[in-house]
Structures are given as structure tokens and as C-alpha cells.
Amino acid sequence: MERSVFFISDGTAITAEVVGHSVMSQFPVATVTHTLPFVESEARARAVREQINALAKQTGVRPVVFYSIVSPAVRQIIEQSEGFCQDVVQALVAPLEQELGMAPDPVAHRTHGLTATNLNRYDARIAAIDYTLAHDDGISLRNLDQAQIILLGVSRCGKTPTSLYLAMQYGIRAANYPFIADDMDDLRLPAALKPYHDKLFGLTISPERLAAIRDERLNDSRYASLRQCRLEINEVETLFRKNKINFLNSTNHSVEEIAAKIMDVLGVSRRMY
Amino acid sequence: MERSVFFISDGTAITAEVVGHSVMSQFPVATVTHTLPFVESEARARAVREQINALAKQTGVRPVVFYSIVSPAVRQIIEQSEGFCQDVVQALVAPLEQELGMAPDPVAHRTHGLTATNLNRYDARIAAIDYTLAHDDGISLRNLDQAQIILLGVSRCGKTPTSLYLAMQYGIRAANYPFIADDMDDLRLPAALKPYHDKLFGLTISPERLAAIRDERLNDSRYASLRQCRLEINEVETLFRKNKINFLNSTNHSVEEIAAKIMDVLGVSRRMY
Numbered sequence: 001m002e003r004s005v006f007f008i009s010d011g012t013a014i015t016a017e018v019v020g021h022s023v024m025s026q027f028p029v030a031t032v033t034h035t036l037p038f039v040e041s042e043a044r045a046r047a048v049r050e051q052i053n054a055l056a057k058q059t060g061v062r063p064v065v066f067y068s069i070v071s072p073a074v075r076q077i078i079e080q081s082e083g084f085c086q087d088v089v090q091a092l093v094a095p096l097e098q099e100l101g102m103a104p105d106p107v108a109h110r111t112h113g114l115t116a117t118n119l120n121r122y123d124a125r126i127a128a129i130d131y132t133l134a135h136d137d138g139i140s141l142r143n144l145d146q147a148q149i150i151l152l153g154v155s156r157c158g159k160t161p162t163s164l165y166l167a168m169q170y171g172i173r174a175a176n177y178p179f180i181a182d183d184m185d186d187l188r189l190p191a192a193l194k195p196y197h198d199k200l201f202g203l204t205i206s207p208e209r210l211a212a213i214r215d216e217r218l219n220d221s222r223y224a225s226l227r228q229c230r231l232e233i234n235e236v237e238t239l240f241r242k243n244k245i246n247f248l249n250s251t252n253h254s255v256e257e258i259a260a261k262i263m264d265v266l267g268v269s270r271r272m273y
Numbered sequence: 274m275e276r277s278v279f280f281i282s283d284g285t286a287i288t289a290e291v292v293g294h295s296v297m298s299q300f301p302v303a304t305v306t307h308t309l310p311f312v313e314s315e316a317r318a319r320a321v322r323e324q325i326n327a328l329a330k331q332t333g334v335r336p337v338v339f340y341s342i343v344s345p346a347v348r349q350i351i352e353q354s355e356g357f358c359q360d361v362v363q364a365l366v367a368p369l370e371q372e373l374g375m376a377p378d379p380v381a382h383r384t385h386g387l388t389a390t391n392l393n394r395y396d397a398r399i400a401a402i403d404y405t406l407a408h409d410d411g412i413s414l415r416n417l418d419q420a421q422i423i424l425l426g427v428s429r430c431g432k433t434p435t436s437l438y439l440a441m442q443y444g445i446r447a448a449n450y451p452f453i454a455d456d457m458d459d460l461r462l463p464a465a466l467k468p469y470h471d472k473l474f475g476l477t478i479s480p481e482r483l484a485a486i487r488d489e490r491l492n493d494s495r496y497a498s499l500r501q502c503r504l505e506i507n508e509v510e511t512l513f514r515k516n517k518i519n520f521l522n523s524t525n526h527s528v529e530e531i532a533a534k535i536m537d538v539l540g541v542s543r544r545m546y
Binding site: 003011012013014015017018019021022023024026027028029033035037038064066068084086088089091092093095096097099100102104105106112113114122125126129133158160161164165168252253254255256257259260261264269270272 | 276284285286287288290291292294295296297299300301302306308310311337339341357359361362364365366368369370372373375377378379385386387395398399402406431433434437438441525526527528529530532533534537542543545
């Protein structure tokens with residue numbers, strides 16, 4: 001039977017989701033999840049408590065509740081529910097209090113909120129998203145000196161999601177450049193990219209997976225044929241090797257893993273938002 | 274003095290980052306952070322331990338280390354460092370073991386990795402990103418029946434980052450539609466959007482902040498003038514009210530907060546990736 005799991009917070013509930021998801025993934029158990037953000041008032045907390053209790057009654061098993069709430073009064077209402085309640089942050093705050101020699105000073109929305117002190121950083125993040133969209137798929141090769149990362153690869157190998165993820169999560173200006181079928185006869189690194197060798201990173205993918213992805217888009221086309229996919233991947237990997245460009249096979253990796261690997265290999269520092 | 278903080282993991286280190294960042298944000302202390310993903314081998318763990326110890330020696334204060342590593346041998350090497358080490362997941366796993374009545378079965382990369390069982394969901398996420406890019410800024414009003422959320426607002430009020438965040442983090446197909454200056458004389462909800470009232474959500478922003486953002490893009494233009502920004506915001510908010518469209522002022526909110534609020538108000542369920 002699936003276990004009900006709640007992620008509850010007075011903010012976005014992202015922390016509760018990430019921690020709770022990570023903890024639950026340690027166990028071989030199927031879950032049904034409910035995320036409840038912005039539980040800031042006692043009235044909403046009471047409604048949430050009713051929801052938890054109703055589900056406990058209905059399923060006969062108490063739901064697991066991962067929560068993070070600053071207000072003691074609101075928090076207490078959730079803790080009084082019939083769920084199995086786990087504060088996702090508190091367990092780590094207590095030991096740190098001693099280590100840092102200072103009392104915690106919790107403020108709601110500090111983790112994923114916008115404040116005067118992080119507004120400049122936030123603007124930089126939005127600028128990175130703008131930059132990345134303007135340099136997606138080789139649309140523009142101007143201002144590549146401003147890129148922190150330039151991804152290379154064939155069509156539909158994962159360049160766009162990876163670039164956008166880097167910009168969105170880490171405020172990184174990530175351009176990307178596609179190698180297209182017409183280039184394959186005589187594949188070379190474009191002259192415009194050569195000055196930026198230390199920012200270049202290649203993505204590759206298994207021909208079978210690429211063919212499946214392309215077939216979704218253009219059914220039964222030459223573009224999606226396994227033969228064409230094999231040829232392109234082969235040419236591009238040869239180019240990466242010849243030009244000593246780091247590359248990664250994205251086939252079995254999520255966009256999170258690909259992004260983390262690229263930042264790690266290129267030594268680009270990660271900024272949290 | 275700034276405190277050094279490490280986020281270390283055998284995977285992407287996203288969980289360690291999110292938890293550690295959340296815990297540190299409870300304290301009024303400045304930090305310098307280092308994220309070290311893919312610490313999978315004992316050799317790399319030993320190098321990381323040296324890095325921590327060197328920093329401890331150099332600063333005279335032990336760094337705070339948030340970590341999550343499955344392999345006991347690798348984990349032990351980090352725990353033997355001179356950092357103040359906190360396992361970000363373990364503290365919550367033990368109590369849950371009892372509650373679930375089963376032993377944890379930890380597997381590296383399960384949290385943010387790609388497996389046969391989540392590949393379909395992953396494809397849906399990439400499809401959502403494709404959809405969102407194809408329906409950014411009113412580029413296409415086709416297939417709006419497939420949208421889960423349609424954002425409305427004036428140019429540069431935050432529609433694009435919010436749509437992309439919804440697609441990237443939650444696999445939501447989010448279209449967005451811009452009201453432009455030429456429409457302002459007689460602002461109406463486009464007929465193409467009317468059938469989708471329950472998916473519509475408006476974004477608004479303070480005229481001062483909008484003018485500052487636009488000025489970055491087009492310095493000293495009519496487009497960026499405070500007068501023009503005031504007029505557009507005023508017209509659009511009137512339209513939202515008249516058409517009973519939920520809306521949010523994005524001025525003081527991060528994209529995480531805006532996205533969480535929209536999903537909450539529209540009742541769109543959140544899927545974790």
C-alpha cells in the first residue's frame with residue numbers, strides 16, 4: 001500500500017520537499033505526496049491538521065509529515081496532528097547552535113525569499129536566464145565572452161534543458177551551440193567558439209535514445225533514423241576528442257546530474273538561490 | 274569573520290546544499306560555501322578531507338560540513354576530517370525506519386538520478402520544457418488546451434522565468450502571454466484565452482521596479498519610463514479584476530515563491546524531480 005507523505009512549510013516548502021523526498025528515497029516504499037506551502041496562519045494550520053487526520057482515518061495508517069515552520073503556534077498545530085511529524089531543519093539546528101556559539105534567529109521565507117540583501121544576486125540570476133535564452137541553440141554567437149559555459153552537441157541531446165537549468169538554479173550564463181546534419185560531412189569546431197576552449201563542454205547521448213527522442217518530434221524522418229543518429233554522434237564525439245573538449249554521455253543522467261558534473265569539471269562555482 | 278561551509282555528496286549534492294543552506298539561514302552568520310558533488314571514491318574523499326583540513330588550519334576555525342554519502346568507507350573518510358560534520362539525511366532516516374517498519378536500502382543517485390522507473394516521468398519533464406519554450410511570450414496560442422498554467426502580464430514582469438521554473442522543477446506545461454503597449458488603449462482578454470479561465474494567472478509588479486528592470490534593457494526609452502510602467506500596470510490590474518483572474522505582485526518574491534503560490538492557488542499538484 002502506498003504511504004501518504006506531506007511536505008508542509010510556511011514558505012515555498014521546497015526544503016521540506018527536498019529533504020523529505022531524499023529521506024523517503026532511502027526506503028523501498030511507494031508514496032503519495034502532498035505539498036502544502038504557505039501554512040502561515042493558525043487557521044490554515046488547523047485546516048491542514050484536519051486534512052492529515054482525515055487521511056489517517058481513511059487509510060488506517062498515519063501519514064508521514066515533513067515540515068518546517070517558524071511560528072511556534074502554527075508549528076504546534078501541525079505537531080498535534082495524527083501524522084508522524086518530522087521537523088526537517090530543527091534536528092540539524094541544535095548541534096550547530098553550540099558549534100557556532102550563537103542562538104538561531106529564524107525568519108520565515110529566508111531560505112527561498114527575496115530580501116534587500118539578495119536582490120542584486122537575484123537580478124544576476126534573471127540576467128543569466130535572459131542570456132541563456134538569447135544564446136540557446138546557437139541563435140546568437142555574439143557576446144560569447146560573457147558566457148560561463150558553452151554546451152555543444154547534436155540536436156535533441158539535452159543542451160537546452162541543461163543550459164536553462166544552469167541559469168535558473170545557479171545563475172550561470174550558459175550558451176549552447178548545435179551541430180546540425182548539414183555540418184556532418186566536414187565537422188569542425190566553428191571559429192567563433194575556438195577562443196573559448198575552457199568554457200566548452202560537449203554533450204553526447206546513445207544513438208538509440210536519440211533516435212527515440214527525435215522520433216517523438218518528427219516521426220519516421222531521416223532526422224530520427226538510427227543510422228543518422230549514429231553518424232552524427234560518431235562525428236561529434238570524434239570532434240570532441242580531437243579538440244580535447246570534455247564531454248559527457250547524457251543518456252542515463254538527469255539534468256541535475258549533468259549540470260552538477262559540468263560545473264564540477266569546468267570548475268564553475270555554484271551559487272545557491 | 275565568514276564561516277566556511279561545505280556541501281558534500283556522492284551525487285549532485287543538491288540535497289546537502291538545500292538542507293545546509295536552510296540550516297545556515299537560521300543563523301545570523303556570513304558564510305563562504307563550497308559544493309563538492311560526486312565524491313564517490315575513497316581517493317576523492319581523501320582529497321576532500323585534505324581540503325577541509327587545510328582550510329581549518331588556515332582559518333583557525335573548523336569548517337561546517339553538510340554531507341550525504343551512501344558508501345560507509347567513503348563517508349568515514351569525510352567524518353574523520355577536522356570539519357564539523359553533519360549528515361543531512363541520516364538524522365531523519367533512523368526514526369522513520371521504526372515508523373515504516375523496514376530497514377533503509379540506500380542507493381546512491383536515487384534522489385536526483387535517472388532510472389528505468391522514472392524515465393517516463395523524466396520525458397514528461399523535458400516535454401514540459403519544450404512546451405513552455407514554444408509558448409513563451411505569446412509566441413504561439415495553439416494547443417493552449419494542453420497548458421496547465423497560462424501566465425499573463427506586461428513585458429518584463431517575470432513571466433518567462435516563472436514559466437520556465439514551473440516546467441523545469443515540476444514538469445508543468447506553462448504558457449505565458451504578454452500584454453503589450455499597443456494593447457493598452459483598449460485592453461481586453463484575448464478571445465483565445467477566454468476558454469481557459471481556470472488556468473489563467475496574472476503577474477503584476479511595482480511600477481518603480483518594472484521601470485528599473487526595463488531601463489536595464491532599453492535605457493531612457495518610453496518603454497522604461499515610470500509613466501508608461503504605471504499606465505500598463507494599472508490597465509492590466511484592472512483587467513485582472515474585471516475578469517476575476519487571480520494575480521500576484523511579484524515585486525518582493527523570488528521565482529520559487531511565485532511558482533509555489535501559483536500552484537497553490539490554481540490547485541496544480543507538484544511533482545518532484
